[in-house]
Amino acid sequence: MDISHLQAQNRLILRQKITMMVNRYVVHVAQPDDSEGAVVAFAEQKRMALKEQVTLFTDESRQQPLAGFKARKVLDLAGEYDVVDGPGVEIGSFRKNFAKSLLRSTWNLQQPGLPTLTGQERNLPVALLRRFSDSLSWLPYHFDFGIGASLAFSVTRKWGLRDRYLIEIHDDRLDRRLVIAMAVALDALQAR
Numbered sequence: 001m002d003i004s005h006l007q008a009q010n011r012l013i014l015r016q017k018i019t020m021m022v023n024r025y026v027v028h029v030a031q032p033d034d035s036e037g038a039v040v041a042f043a044e045q046k047r048m049a050l051k052e053q054v055t056l057f058t059d060e061s062r063q064q065p066l067a068g069f070k071a072r073k074v075l076d077l078a079g080e081y082d083v084v085d086g087p088g089v090e091i092g093s094f095r096k097n098f099a100k101s102l103l104r105s106t107w108n109l110q111q112p113g114l115p116t117l118t119g120q121e122r123n124l125p126v127a128l129l130r131r132f133s134d135s136l137s138w139l140p141y142h143f144d145f146g147i148g149a150s151l152a153f154s155v156t157r158k159w160g161l162r163d164r165y166l167i168e169i170h171d172d173r174l175d176r177r178l179v180i181a182m183a184v185a186l187d188a189l190q191a192r
Contacts, residue, residue, distance in 0.1 A: 006040050006176050009169070014155075014183050016163035022046055025184050026060065030166060034158075041066050041180050045188045052081070054184060056177065067091065067177035069185060079189065083181045092178040094185065103127065107186075109145060111178055114171075117152050119145035119182070143186055155183045163187055 011030035016023060023045040029037035042060045045052075055068040065086040072080040080095040092111040100106035100120070104127040107119040121127040122142040140157035152171040158164045167183050169176065 003177075009040070009176060010172075011169070012040065012167040012176075012180065012183075014165040014167060014180070014187070016187055023188055025187070027056075027167075027180050027183075034166065041177075043184050045184070052079070052189065054181070054188065056180060056184070067181055069094075069181045081181075081185065083178050085177060091175050092181075094182055096189075105141070105143075107143070107145075107182070109178070109182055111173075111175055114173060115147050117145045117147060119143045119155075119186075122154075141186075145182070153179055155186055 009029055013028045013030045013034070013036050015026050015028070015036070017026065018024075025041075025043040025045070026039060027041035028039055031037045039059050041056045041058065042062065043054050043056045045054045052071040053068065054070075056066045058064040058066050067083060067085050069081045069083045072082060081093060082090060083092045083094065085091050090112075092109065094107055094109040097106040097108060097118075104121045104124055106121075109117045109119060111117075120143065122144050126141065140159065142154065142156045144151055144154045146152045152174060153167065153169045156166045156168070158166060165183060165187070167179060169179055
């Protein structure tokens with residue numbers, strides 16, 4: 001799928017494949033019935049890396065890079081990540097707001113030419129339950145990104161045995177590669 005076709009998509013599905021040493025993520029176009037359509041991205045994340053770096057590829061063959069994100073520092077509580085396209089040109093960044101994340105995970109996402117988006121867990125009671133009880137870490141979390149009441153995109157975890165998220169993009173100006181990188185990071189980095 002070329003970049004212009006990817007950029008035209010407003011609904012995507014992110015699915016995590018769990019393996020022993022690596023988290024794998026596959027991103028599909030969401031069909032009208034919420035089933036998985038064509039693959040648009042594939043990523044792998046090594047567990048317990050000191051300086052987080054994830055490359056997104058166009059498919060599971062890992063032949064063509066689509067985008068990637070990399071931590072600016074090693075073990076940073078308010079992690080800042082740069083997002084680049086396949087050739088390595090910066091397309092945006094995101095960072096965790098550590099202070100606000102103590103109660104409800106909060107992220108700031110920046111794309112050149114657009115205002116900074118704030119993403120926060122949608123449900124405060126669920127966020128609090130997940131924070132204060134390790135046995136409830138399986139509770140789903142949902143994130144809404146926007147400016148004030150204006151919603152730019154959302155990432156909603158679907159119930160099931162495996163992690164599966166519906167990504168809905170409401171602002172056509174957003175680079176889909178940046179949105180996909182943020183969605184992968186929400187799952188991969190949430191426990192950090």
